[in-house]
Each structure stands twice: as structure tokens, then as C-alpha cells.
Amino acid sequence: MSKGMLIDTTLCVGCCMCEEACNEKNDLPKCDESDLSACKFTKVFERGDYYVRKMCMHCEEPACASVCPVGALKKLKEGPVIYYEKKCIGCRYCMQACPFQIPTYEWASAFPRVRKCWFCYDRVMAGSQPACAEACPTGATKFGDRKELVVEARKRIAENPDQYHSHIFGEHEVGGTSMLYLAAVPFGRIGFKSNLIEKPLPLLTWNVLSKIPDFVLVGGTLLGGVAWIINRRIILQDERIEEAERKRNAGEPTTRSGFFGRFGKK
Amino acid sequence: MNRKWIPKITFWRCVFALIFLMGLYVSYIRFFKGLGASTNLNDKVPWGLWVGFDVLCGVGLAAGGFTITLVVHLFNMKKYKPIVPSTVLSAFLGYNLVSAGLMYDIGRPYRIWHPMRFWNHHSVMFEVALCVMMYTTVLALEFSPMIFKRLKWEKPLRIVKSITIPLVIAGFILSTLHQSSLGTVFLIVPGRLHQLWYTPILPLMFITSAIAAGLSMVIVESYISRRAFNKRLELDLLAGVGRAVLVVLAVYCVLKVKDLFNRDAIELLFDGSHESKMFLLEMGLGVAAPLGMLAVSRIRETQSGLFISSVMVVTGFVINRLNVSITGMISSSGVKYFPSWMEIGATVFLVAMGFALFGAAVKYLPVFPEETEQETEESLRYLVPERRPVMTP
Numbered sequence: 001m002s003k004g005m006l007i008d009t010t011l012c013v014g015c016c017m018c019e020e021a022c023n024e025k026n027d028l029p030k031c032d033e034s035d036l037s038a039c040k041f042t043k044v045f046e047r048g049d050y051y052v053r054k055m056c057m058h059c060e061e062p063a064c065a066s067v068c069p070v071g072a073l074k075k076l077k078e079g080p081v082i083y084y085e086k087k088c089i090g091c092r093y094c095m096q097a098c099p100f101q102i103p104t105y106e107w108a109s110a111f112p113r114v115r116k117c118w119f120c121y122d123r124v125m126a127g128s129q130p131a132c133a134e135a136c137p138t139g140a141t142k143f144g145d146r147k148e149l150v151v152e153a154r155k156r157i158a159e160n161p162d163q164y165h166s167h168i169f170g171e172h173e174v175g176g177t178s179m180l181y182l183a184a185v186p187f188g189r190i191g192f193k194s195n196l197i198e199k200p201l202p203l204l205t206w207n208v209l210s211k212i213p214d215f216v217l218v219g220g221t222l223l224g225g226v227a228w229i230i231n232r233r234i235i236l237q238d239e240r241i242e243e244a245e246r247k248r249n250a251g252e253p254t255t256r257s258g259f260f261g262r263f264g265k266k
Numbered sequence: 267m268n269r270k271w272i273p274k275i276t277f278w279r280c281v282f283a284l285i286f287l288m289g290l291y292v293s294y295i296r297f298f299k300g301l302g303a304s305t306n307l308n309d310k311v312p313w314g315l316w317v318g319f320d321v322l323c324g325v326g327l328a329a330g331g332f333t334i335t336l337v338v339h340l341f342n343m344k345k346y347k348p349i350v351p352s353t354v355l356s357a358f359l360g361y362n363l364v365s366a367g368l369m370y371d372i373g374r375p376y377r378i379w380h381p382m383r384f385w386n387h388h389s390v391m392f393e394v395a396l397c398v399m400m401y402t403t404v405l406a407l408e409f410s411p412m413i414f415k416r417l418k419w420e421k422p423l424r425i426v427k428s429i430t431i432p433l434v435i436a437g438f439i440l441s442t443l444h445q446s447s448l449g450t451v452f453l454i455v456p457g458r459l460h461q462l463w464y465t466p467i468l469p470l471m472f473i474t475s476a477i478a479a480g481l482s483m484v485i486v487e488s489y490i491s492r493r494a495f496n497k498r499l500e501l502d503l504l505a506g507v508g509r510a511v512l513v514v515l516a517v518y519c520v521l522k523v524k525d526l527f528n529r530d531a532i533e534l535l536f537d538g539s540h541e542s543k544m545f546l547l548e549m550g551l552g553v554a555a556p557l558g559m560l561a562v563s564r565i566r567e568t569q570s571g572l573f574i575s576s577v578m579v580v581t582g583f584v585i586n587r588l589n590v591s592i593t594g595m596i597s598s599s600g601v602k603y604f605p606s607w608m609e610i611g612a613t614v615f616l617v618a619m620g621f622a623l624f625g626a627a628v629k630y631l632p633v634f635p636e637e638t639e640q641e642t643e644e645s646l647r648y649l650v651p652e653r654r655p656v657m658t659p
Contacts, residue, residue: 037309063454069395071386089380090373092312093391097454101599104309105373107302112373195457204453205390208446208469212393216439223435227340231431234342 002060003079003124004146004178005133006153007053009190010163011140014051016044021135025120038106041117042132047190050183053141055132056081056102056117057170058178059200064094064103066202072114079146079178080119088114099174099196119178149180156182175200282618289615292608296370306606311596315605318591319613320367322448323584324360325398326472329480330487331357331405332434332441333510339434346507348500351412351633352491353484358405359623361398363616370612390450397444404437412631446473452590460594461531462545467521468590474521478514479583481507482556482576489573495628505567511579512560519553544585544593552582 022028022042031039035054042055058081065073065081072087073094090112095103106112120130128134129143136142142149150171157164169181173196181187188194273279296304307314334353338346369375381395407426414423426433449472452459465471485504526532535542556575565571596603627633 066388067391067454068386069389069392070380070384087380087384089377091391095312099457101310108300110298110300112300193457197456201454202388205450206388208450209390212443219439220435223438227431230342
């Protein structure tokens, strides 16, 4: 079953317990970056009257995993998008492609890694919940089956229509994400991207990529054919010239010189 | 004692020595202290000048290689044969410099071979990586006759010559694939790349502009080579290339304008933003102006006219690639980026290396035809009709 988390921004009080739990779980060094960074996998932002937690969205069809040339990022059917450090060549296409600009890089290191939330993969696979969800005192972060969480979120909106903006961020954005957000105001107002498409991003490039085998086959055959025809014509032309020359040297009349020759000789 | 091994000190050699020293220093910082110490890149702007110029432009400007070989070996337009060696050489050097640039840019350069082992066929980058590797091999083979000729190795020369046509076809297919795929790379960022550049036909735009710029680069290189190495400039021949540039550029221009209309992005052109100015600069300098110049045969058939318009196409092309990879991505990233002096330094270093290697190759290999009178006559033979008269009595 695909797991997910429901983050209800109306319940978040900005205590930052999730941040602390995350730092501890992942042994992250202390740092005071203003955004996600190689030493901060999740961060609570104050956006107007609300607190919004930002982290990897663990997309259902992640752009990062699809663009990685060596497959160093992978979406598990259990939900997490994880990173194989040993494969990564550091091209940073994942960072460029992520619609949420989540992956970060160890810029100061000579052997840098891509760093991001990995959905406490080890704990989720073992059947328990991520550190941040466990640490949340108000229930603003809730861990569970993604499908059930969508139902839960719909229920919350239906029960308190005045309290919630009627949209679940992450249900359909870029093909759906494992992280689902609820908010009291339109999401654009609390710092969420509002120009995301609903189609999974990897489709955009796959539409082109999937045509490559055809292109190679058709293009190769076509060019090979053209090369053959042109080459053949040159050979034939040379042969004709040679033939004519041979005939002339042997004193045999060629077709045309024969024709004119008769008149000439007379 | 051995005076002839000590190069004469000239102004350009001093400049080159300085660039070389700077390159060594920048390389040291980059490879031992990491990307953070040498570049202005950050989590929001992960790709900068090295991807935008060293890779995107390097690959595109080498596109003359596959076009000219295709025209000569496949379509049998013998007229253009004299420029094949220098074009193949510059394409081969270009791709090697792109690989060198990639070594600077990717975080773990010693794993650059990984795409060969860990495959992800959903990734455009994987496809580009494989294509570039294979095409560099093809270019090496296309380039090898020059070395074999010099070493007088008859057998390998014969073998390579016998597979010319398959090589040229493979080269064309691999090039078309990865040149267009460099555009496909940006298809995954619909919300982030500025609307003036983001279009579903980015791959088509990239391949078309690469052909125009690659051919212009052939003209520019021939012109510079003539000045630098006292080789003759085949003006009538280059004017022919110029005409091809004109055609491709016209196609590109129509594509660009039509695309803006199709996506209703035309009003973005005049909103006065930084992006719109850069777009107008790219199109004006790199497409409209050279189109106008090349269309007039009196300008196209003069050395300076041809050279200037080709330089414009190349410059416009470079601006386009930087616009797609940097200008168009900046506003959505939310931070500012300007390359650090070390990023610029490494780029200058690589370009200088390219010039030096090209010079060395011209000196030691038969890149340009020797200019004996007989050879000149030989190379001008295309002017005489091929068909020998057979009906003379």
C-alpha cells in the first residue's frame, strides 16, 4: 500500500518539533539556513497567519526519478522516493526538474551528495511512522495510507467547510503526491506553487523519448536507402562512360556517334 | 642549445600561458574544494554557465560536423569535400571539450562513466549521455584517417574508409537525437522555464538552431583559420554554406514566430521584462539581422559580409542557449545568479584549449589541403563537368 502524510496547516502551531525530530533521526549537522538545505530536510515557515511545513512531496510519478540518468532516485511502491548515493554522478538534473525545488546539494563538499527528505524509508518499511509524524504534538502531520488520507481530508473539508479551503494540495498536482496538504486559504496565498499541471511531468519527456526507436529505425533505413541510390547512380554513370570509352577505343560505334557517324561518313 | 624547441615569445602566447595558469588554479579549487568554492551555483540555481555554455553551446556549435559529412559523403556533393577534415576536427575537439566541461560541472566527475552501467531509459539525460559517448566515438573514427595518413598506416586507413557511409549515417542519427534531446531536457520544467522559451517543440527548435549555428561556425572557423594559418578561404564554397544557413535560419525564424502565436505568448515579447529584452536580443541579433544580410547575394558573397553574419548567428545561438538554461529559469528560481570568475575562467580555459589543440592539429595533420598549384587545380575540378564528352569523333 502506498503510504502518505496529511499535513493540516490549520492545526500547525509552529512548534518545530518535526524539524527537531527530523534532524535527530537523520543526524543532520546544526545550521541556520533560511530554506531547505543539505542540513535541513524539513522546515516550518511562517506564512501570514499560518505555519506551513515544507519537505519532499514524494510525488507519485516523480520528475526527479525520471530524469536521473543513472537511476539514483527511485519511487518505491510504499511511497518514499529514495536516493542511492553510490550511483549518483552529481548532474543535479533532479534539482532542476523538481517542480517543488526540493532536492538540495552538499555544495561545500568535494564529494557531494543530493540531500532531501526520504520519508524515513527504514521506519516506513518496518511498519512504523516517520519521525516527524510521531513528534507532531497537535496532529498537524498524520501518517497513513494515502487513499485513506484523501478520504480523511475530504471528510475534514466537508465537516468544516468554513474552516477549510476546498482543495487538497497534492491530490492531483503533477499526477499526485504522497504528501497531502489542507489549508484555510487558497494555497497560492501561503507560498504554494499555483501553476502546476495535473499531468505527471515525466509524461512530457516520455512523449518524445518513446519515439526514439522509431526514429532510429526509419531514419537509418531512409538514409541508408538514399546513400545506396546515390552511390548506385554514380557507379552506373561511371560504367556507362567506361563502356562508351571502351567501344570508341575498339572502333565500335556507340549509339549516338553511330547515328551521327553514318551521316558524317557519307 | 636546442633553440628551435623554445617557442618564440609572442603576445598571444603570453595570453595563452596566463589563461593556462589560471585554468590550472581554477581546476585545483574546483576538484579539491568542491563546487561551492568555485561557483555561484546554489540549491535554487543548480545549473549555471558550465551547463549553459560549455555543454549546450559546445554541442550545438559542433553541429557542422554531422551536416557537412552528410552532405559530402551521403549526398555526394563533392564541392564541399575540402572543408570536411577541418569540420570533423573541430567537431571532435568540440565534443572532447564538452566532456571536459562536464567533468568540471558534475559533482562526482570520476563517476562520469556511470550512465553506461546504470541505465534509466526514462531519462533524457541518459539518452544524451549515451548518444554523446557514441557520437564522440564516431567522430574519432571519422577523424582517424588524418592520423593514419600522417603515419602512413595503409590498412587501418582502408578499413575506416570502407565504413565511411555507415559512420556518417550513425553520426547523423546520433546527432539529431542528442541535439534535439538537449531541448527535451527542458520539457520537464513547464512551470519554471519562462513562457517565451518553454514550448512543446523545444526539441525541434534545438536541432534547427544547432544546424544553422553549426554551419555558421564552419564559416567562422574557416575565416579564422585562414587568418591564423594563411590557408586559403574557399569563398564560393563558403557562400554555398551561407546559403544553407539562410534556408535553415528562415525555417527556424518561422518556427519561432509561429510558435509564439500558437501559444499566445506574443504579448510577452513587449512587456519590457528582462526576459523579453533577452529574447528580442537573441532573435534580432541571431536570426533577423543575419537573415537580412544572407538573403542579399551581394553581401553573402563577400568575405566580410559572410563572416559578420555568421558571427551574428553564432552569437545569437549562444544567447539562446544561455537564455533557455539561465535567463528563462532565474525568475522562477527566486534567487539571482551570475557566474563566478572561476566559472568564467574555466570556460575561457576550455575554449583556449580548443584553439590550441586546433592549431596543433593543423600544424601536424593534413587538415587543410596543401596549397601546391596542382592541388588547387585538383580541388577546383568540381567546376568542370564530371561527365567526360563521349560523342567527340
